[in-house]
Amino acid sequence: MIMVVILGTLLILLFTGMPIFAALMLYGGALLLLVQGNLGPVTDIVFHEVNRYMLVAIPLFGFMANLMIKGRVVDDLYDTAYTFTRHLPGGLAVATILACTVFAAISGSSVATALTIGAVAIPQMLRFGYDPRLAYGVVAAGGTLGILIPPSGPMILYGVTTDTSIGGLFMAGIGPGVAMALVFVVWAVVRSMLDGSTKREKMASLPEMVKALRESIWAISMPIFVLSGMYMGIFTATEAAAAGAWLALAITVGIYRTVGxxxxxxxxxxxxxxxAMLFMILAGATVFSHVLTKMRIPQQIVETLVAADMGTLGFVLVMMAMIMVLGMFLESIAIILITTPVILPAMLHLGIDPIWYGVLLVINLEVAMITPPVGMNLFTLQAITNAPLGTIIRGAFPYVILMMAMLGVILLFPSLALWLPQMMLGQ
Incomplete structure (x- = not known):
């Protein structure tokens, strides 16, 4: 009951428009004063949490993505995808999903993926007579792949919070990410066939395909370079971010010559x-989780779960339902940092694989990116298209169903997410 009151009060503070980091830090500090009469060594605790080597990967991956965006590498990527798919029903939609998939492995951000690919793809689809709902839905859903296919900012924060291998999380996200992209492709093709208004072109010749691949080889090589380097043990996730940033500099400055x-x-x-924004939220979440630990709330949750005898599946179902509701109102980073420290003891007690749970969590957060009222990808598309928000929501709705179905598949068959990290890293 106390936990419900505490979280309810926190949500009220967030709904007032107070910045997330301020709400977490000020509310956590106030609770700490009430509990022990002083703040104690809270500054040391925050510094210890933020001063982690693994967190260096976040600005480095962000720098890499920004360089690739400013270098307009994505234009060649989209053109190549369309060359290979233009003969299919809804070829532009399929090309958009494929471009989102590759760009997701560069940017690590859903909003950046939807914004960058959407700016290129949506005008093209509308010009070729695609239903606006299909065009908006494809980009909104394809953009969500940015936080599932590595590198992924939310996965890094989750890994730091739970002390889980970031490399293992990255590997676990590849299979579900690619599978979800394929499901999106199938739906886009079926939807286009049923609609019947999308135009198809002649299948590209082999020389055209080779030429298109040659033009986008540098964009495609980026995720291959980063992931294979981690797989072969050449560098860690943090070192991979640094290596990727250097490669992005070499591509955009030395080859494309579009960046100065x-x-x-x-x-x-x-x-x-x-x-800085992410680290401030992390600092606030550290204060909040510290006071919850002082109040023994995580331990009480574990005791409640043991008494209820929910089991692993019951616990995960409850958590997924709660996160799905929170995702309608809160940003994904805040959800990770608010909920994970609280439930971590219960996860460990129930023997839940943190990598498997991390993949489920990220898929759930993907759903949140395209569900109102606070679906960031929905507002991103509205900003670049000026389309009615209702039209964008209706276009994205089928993909919400597809992602929830994929969530259920990974929930019932954990090996679909775990086989790759187990094979590659022995996780």
Missing amino acids: WREIWESAIESARLS
Whole structure:
């Protein structure tokens, strides 16, 4: 009951428009004063949590993504995808999903993926007579792949919070991410066939395909370079981020020659701004979780679960339902940092694999990206298209169902997410 009151009060504070980090830090500090009469060593606790080597990967991956965006590498990526899919029903929609899939492995951000691919793809689809709902839905859903296919900012924060292998989480996200992209492709093709209004072109010749691949080889090589380097043990996740940033510099400055000192500086500033925001939220969440531990709330949750005899499946179902509701109102980073420290003891007690749970969590957060009232991808598309929000929501709705179905599949068959990290890293 106390936990319900505490979380309810926190949600009320967040709904007032108070910044997430301020609500977590101020509310957590106030509770700590009530519990023990002073703040104690809270500054040392926050510094210890934020001063982690693994967190360096966040600004580095952000810098890498910003360089690739400013270097307009995505244009070649989209053109190549369309060359391979233009003969299919809904070829532009399929190309959009494929471009989102590859760009997700570069950006690590759902909003960046939807914004960048959407700016290129949506005008093209509308110009070729695609139903606006199909065009908006494809980009909204394809953009969500940005936090499931590695590298993924939310996965890094979850890994830091639970002390779970980030490399293992990255590997676990590949299979479900690719499978979800394929499900999106199938739906886009079926939807286009039923609609009957989308145009199909002649299948590209082999020379055309080879030429298109040659033009986008550098964009495609980026995720291959980062992931294979981690798989072969050449570098850790943090070192992979640094290596990827250097490769992005080499591609955009030395090969494409579309990035100069100004763009490099802007990319660094944007990455620093995003990282500072995330680290402030992490600091606030640390204070909040510290006071909850002082109040023995995580231990009480474990005791309640043991008494209720819910079992692993029951616990995960309850958590997924709660996160799905929270996702309608809160940003994904806040959900990870608010809920994970509280339920971690219960997860460990029930023997739940943190990598498996992390994949389920991220898929659930993907759903949150395209569900109102606070679906970030929905508002991103509205910003770049000026389309009615209702039209965008209706276009995205079928993909919500598809993602929930994929969530159920991973829930029932954990090996679909765990086989790759088990094979590659022995996780």
